[in-house]
Amino acid sequence: MVTNMKEKSIKSIVKKIVDEEILSIERRKYEDYEGYYNVWKVVSNNNSYILKQATIDELNNYNKLNSDSLPKLYGHTKYYNKTYILIQFINGINLNEATKENVIKVLDSLISIQERYWNHSGIIGISFEEKLSKVIKRKEYLCDEILEKAY
Secondary structure, three states: OOOOOOHHHHHHHHHOOOOOOEEEEEEEEOOOOOOEEEEEEEEEOOOEEEEEEEOHHHHHHHHHOOOOOOOOEEEEEEEOOEEEEEEEOOOOOOHHHOOHHHHHHHHHHHHHHHHHHOOOOOOOOOOHHHHHHHHHHHHOOOOOHHHHHHO
């Protein structure tokens, strides 16, 4: 099921990145409440992909990081001034319901990425100062004493 953006538009975006016939498109739902991400699972004859509306920072991170722990980036394109990335679809489980064993695997992957880039001279993502500024602004809108204290 495709909602909001038409199937024809999604196929057009994907076609700009890979030249494959699209067999199915499924918009991804939020796990914790009603609604949808700007993310679609796209299946072709040969592959399954994730098409995702992304920020420039996210695209830059995919371009800077090279790790077997991340989905492969097939490419990106602009569509009506919005950036979309096409990445490898990896079948798995939602970490909201993960077992201890799966959480350990995820943490091991994150640690391997961190070790690789720990002393990297460039900034990947946003700087600490930028992130701190965003966290402080976000705290103003939480309207929950426990969350505010945690932030």
